[in-house]
Structure formats: structure tokens, C-alpha cells
Amino acid sequence: MSRRGLGAVASVLDQAASSATNILVLVLAARLSSAAGFADFSMVYVTFTVLLGLNMAYVGQSLVLQKGALLGSACRAGLAFTGAASAAVGAVLALVGLVLPGAPGRAFLALGLVLPLVLLQDGLRYCFSALRAPQRALAADALRLACVVPALLLQPEGASAARLVLVWGVSALPALALGLWLLWPSVRGAGLAELVREVRPYLRRGHLGQRFVVEFAVGNGSSQLAVLGLGVFATPLAVGALRGATTLFGPLNVLFNSANSFGPPVLARARGKRGVVRLTALLGGALAVTGAVWGAVLYALPDRLGRELLGDSWTAASALLPATGAQYAVMGLGTCALLTLRVLNPKATLSLQVVFSLLSVGLLLGGYAVWGVAGAAWGLALGSAAKAAAGWLRVARLDVPAPAASGTASEPAGV
Template sequence: MSRRGLAAVASVLDQAASSATNILVLVLAARLSTESGFADFSMVYVTFTVLLGLNMAYVGQSVVLENGAGLPPDEVRGRLGEVCRSAVGFTGAASVLAGAAVAAVGLALSGSAGPAFLALGLVLPLVLLQDGLRYCFSALRAPERALAADALRLVCVVAALAAQPSGASAGRLVLVWGLSALPALGLGLWLLRPYVRGARADLRPYVRRGHLGQRFVVEFAVGNGSSQLAVLGLGVFATPLAVGALRGATTLFGPLNVLFNSANSFGPPVLSRLGGKRATVRATGLLGVVLALLGAGWGAVLYALPERAGRQLLGDTWASASALLPATGAQYAVMGLGTCALLTLRVLAPKATLSLQVVFSLLSVGLLLGGYAAFGVAGAAWGLVAGSALKALAAWLRVARLPAATTRDSEPLSASAA
């Protein structure tokens, strides 16, 4: 296999390791906790997910777009080293500030959620730095190093959480989860050292107006962050048990997230070689049908699980999460279609995606909150289904309106599409 092929395999495996870590963390936390304890842990984990996404959008996306274009070949590595050292420095500084803010919230909160948020504030710099290293390795075309660090992260966090006693508090589980990132962080920094040795860090570009990450943050905020914050809002203004149930149900669909992310990562280069609109739409339409069938099928398999097997996965949370599996399965089915529609637009008309993300992500938040107000947790889950279905429908209608002669080169590639 060529070096490029090996790099692609390493990238997919790294994504799988990262997704497996998130899945197993939630599964183990659910098994070790009471239903209310897992609800507190889920509140913290949703907060971490939002902060992780913001860091990915603001720092990670701009790092992976760096390729040293316009520089002599012998200067490219030095430039990438500077970019990576700067990214690590900014992530470390920003995560310390964010961690202090989260810890302050934890001190102000009463009840069992307070210590859990305090623990997140203490370990936030470790987990954000460890995750951020993967973007440096991506820019350096060394995904096998990211895979090594993330695989170690997976092993350490599973071992650390599995050693905790049943009924452990959410604060203890968060602290153990965060501290278990230390070995992977150390390995990642050691693997990065040869590339950044002697490089100069410059944090000023990250705080200047017009930094590319500012656009990516907007897209994340309206595309993913808004729904995560809406779920978090259910825990603040309604009940944390709703967050635990929703988080437990979506955790079981983690394997499909690997497929969706892989389609977004490796789809554009493949599709760009197909030529015009007809060939591209044929390929993405077929992929969308396959992903939709997988989502519906996986939901049916999970719904058919005996209660004993379900409790082995999610502990006390299984009872509330299992009732949401039909809705979550339907959501992932329509998400498969929507993902491929947006993928088509990124290839053929990249400027068309932002408006769709803004309008229909906010609509999904409204449907989630409205569904909860009318029908409780089940209504919130079906509200997400309706929002995802409307976004998929609108995206495919936008694809249908593209001129038949549209190709990737007919419209300049935007920063968000890149």
C-alpha cells in the first residue's frame, strides 16, 4: 500500500479510536452511576463536548488548512512547526482560562452537579490539549502519530474508569476521566517534539480580527453547538434526567458517527474526481441511502435488545434511554441523508451550506425545546428527528436546483468548505 493509502487508513483508525473513547466513557459512566449520577455526568460531558467543538473550530480547523503554500520545500516543515507550536500554546492558555471559568461555575452550583463541574474545570486543559494534538499531526501529514496517542488514550481511560466502584459520584468519574489523559498527552507531546524543536510560537494571529477560526466557530455554533447547548438547557431549566436519557440513547449510535465523520473527511477528494453534478449526486445519493438504512437498522437492533443486555450497556439509564431508541434511530436515518446532501453541496456549491446550517440548526433547537414542552423527553427526541428531516429535505432541494453543468471548479472554494 502507498504512503498516502497508509495515511488514510491511519486517519480512519484514529477517528475510530476517538469515537470509541467517547462511546466507552459514556457506557462505563452509565454502568457505574445511578440514573441521577449519570444525568450529572452527562451535563458535564455535554459541556465538554461544546468546549471541545469550539477549540476544534477555532484552532484545529485553521491548523489542518495550513500547508505551507508559497514557501520553498525546505521551509515548509519549519512553517508547520511554528503553526503547531503556536496552536499548542494557544490551546493551553485558552483551556486554562476556560477551565477556571467552569470551575467557578462548579463552586457556585449546589448539589451533586457542583463537584462534577469543578472537576471538569480542573482537568479541562489536559483533555483539550490531548485532543488538539491530532490536528497538528494532521497538518504534519503524520496521522499514525495521532493514532498512537489516541489509542493510548482509549486504553488508559477504559482501564481507569473500569477500576472505579459502582455508585461512584459524577465528580469522581469526571476527575478520573480527565487525569487518564495524562499518558496520551505526554506521548503526543513527545511525538510532536521533533517537528516543533526550535520553532517559534506566535499567539497573536489567534486574537486578531479576521482569524479564520472565527468563521468556523460561527458554523459550529449554529450547526452543532446550538443543539448541544439546547440539550444542556434541558438539564438547567427542566431536569438533568432528560439529558441523561438523550445522551444515553445517542451514545449507542456512536459507530454511525464514525461513518458520518469518515464520509465528511474522505468524501470531497473522491467526489471531486467524478466531474459534474449528475455523477456526484448519483454517488452521494447512493451513500445517503446506505447510511439511512444502517441508521434505521442499527436502531432496530438496539430496540430489540433484551432488558438485561441493555442494562449491561447503560445500567440504570437503560430504562429511560431505551424508550427514545425509535426516535434516535429515525434521527440517524435522516441524518445519513442530510449528511450526504451537505457533502454534495460542499463539493458542487460550497457557499450554499452556511445558510442551510444557520436556519435549520436553529429550527432544530426550537423543535427540540418545543417537543419537550409539549410531550416531555420523548417529544424532545422526536423534535430532533423533525429538525434533521427538514434540514435533509432542504439540502437535497438545494442540490436539485443546482445547474446541471455544475462542477467543483465553477464556484470558488470557501474557507468553510475547505
């Protein structure tokens, strides 16, 4: 196999290891906790997911577009900014945790304490991607997976959300240490003054990551925050049920992320708009069928096996599986519609993300008001279906001169 092929395999395996870590953390937390305890853990984990996505958008996505001899400097600056920003946000979360009463407050305090560890460890993945060394990211993420699972398994049944968050965060230390050791030869040699100068572009208006943050905020963060809002204004049990149901669809996230990562270079070689659309339509159909089949398999699980996966949260989560399965089926179509636009006209995606992500939030909250947690899940499914339909309609109306655009790496500048 060629070096490029080995790199692609390592990237897919790294994404799988990272996704498996997130899935198993939630599954183990659900099994160890009561339904109320898992609801507290889920609220904290949703908060972490939003912060992780913001860091990925602002730092990670702009970092992987870097080229040339300054890659070491870019990686050094990205990690320094991530460390400083995560420490500041962690301090705010710790203060929030001290103000909030009871178990939720202690869980947010724990997240504030470990946030720099987990965000820095995840940020190393983008450094290795920029350096074209995915095998190093795979080594660190595999160690992360190998540490967090035993650490959580050693916790007693009924462990508090705060304890589980602390164990999850501290277990990132070995992977963080390994990743920094593997990265060190590429980033050493800078003094403090030079490091400050390298970090300064992250604070300037017009930084490339600002565009990606907007897309994330409207495309993903808005729905995550809406789910978190259900826990604040409705009931934390709603968050636990929705998070438990979506956790079971984690393997599909690996496929969606892999399509987004490796799709553009392959599609850029297709002949014209028709060739690109043919490939993405086939891929979207395959992902949609996979989502529907996976949802049916989960829905058919006996309750005994379901409780082995999610513990006390299975009862509430299993009622949402039809809606979540439908959502992931149409998400496969929507992912490929956006992938098509990203290849043919990268600037065509932002307006879709804004309008239909906000629509999804409205449908989620409206569905909850009308039909409770099940209504919220069906609202998310309907919003995803609307975004997919609008995406393919935009593709059909898109006028692309031949040959098709050659890629995305040079396009995304500007907001």
C-alpha cells in the first residue's frame, strides 16, 4: 500500500478511536449512574462537546489548511492558544460550578478543572494532521481509549457525575504526554516572545477560524445548546434521554466524519458537476440506508441488552430510537448534499447552515412543547430532513462551469 493509502487508513482508524472513546464514555457513564446522575453527566458532556467543536472550528480546521515550512510554528501557536483559552474557559466553568447547587454544580466544577487536559489532547490530532502524520495521532488516541475505559470501569456503581467527569478528564494525561512527546521534534526551538508573536493572529479580526466557528455555531452548536437548554428550562432527564439515544448512533458519526474528511479530494477528480453529484448521491443513499438499518437493529434490541448498554437510561432512550434513526438516515443525505456544495461552491453552504440549523432548533423546542422528549427528537429529525432537501435543491440549481472546482483548501478565506 502507498504512503498516501496508509495515511488515509491511519486517519480513518484515528477517527474511529476518537469516536469510540466518546461512545464508550457515555455508555459506561450511563451504566454506572442512575437516570438522574446520567442526566447531570450528559449536561456537562454536552457543554464539553460544544466547547470541543468551537475549538475544532477556530483552531483545528484552520490549522489543517496550513502548508509549507511554517507548519511547526502553526502547530505550536495552535496548541498555545488552545491551552490558554481552555484554561480561561475552565476557570469560568469552575466558578459556575461553585454557584450552581448540588450535583450539577459539582459536575461543572469538575469539567472546569479538567477542560485544559481534554482540549489539548484533542488538539494534538489537528497538529498531526497538518504535519501529515496521522499515525502519531492514532497512537495518542488509541492510548486515550485504552486509559479511559479501564479508569471508568474501576468506578463504583452509583458514582457521582462529578467523580466520573474527573476520572474521564484525568485519564487523558497519558495520551496528552505521548502526543506532546511525539510532537516535540516539530515544534521545539521557540522562545516566549516568539510564541506570543505566533499566537497573536488568533486574536485578530478576520482570522480564518472565525468563518468555521460561524458554520459550527449554526450547524452543530445551536442544536447542542438547544438540547442543553432543555435541561435548564425543562428537565435534565430530557438531556439524558436524547444523549443516550444519539450515543447509540456513534458509529455512524465515524462514517459521516470520514466522508467529510476524505470526500473532497476524491470528488475533486470527478468530471464536472454531473460526476460529482453522481458520486455524492450514491454515497448519500448508502449512508441513509445504513442509518435506517442501524436504527432498526437498535429498536429490535431486547430490553435486557439495552440496559447492558445504557443502564437505567435505556427505557427513556429506547423510546426515541425511531425518531433518532430517522434523523440519522436523512443526515446521511444532508451530509452528502453539503459535501457536494463544498466541492462545487464552498461559499454556498453557510446560508443553508444558518437557516436550517435555526429551523432545527425551533422544531426541537416546539416539538418538546407539544409532545415532550419524543416531540423534541422528531423535531430534530424533521429539521435534518428539511436541511437535506434544501441542500440537494441548491445542488440542482447550482450553475457550475466545467470543469468542476478542484477542491476546498484554497476557498474558505473570509466570513
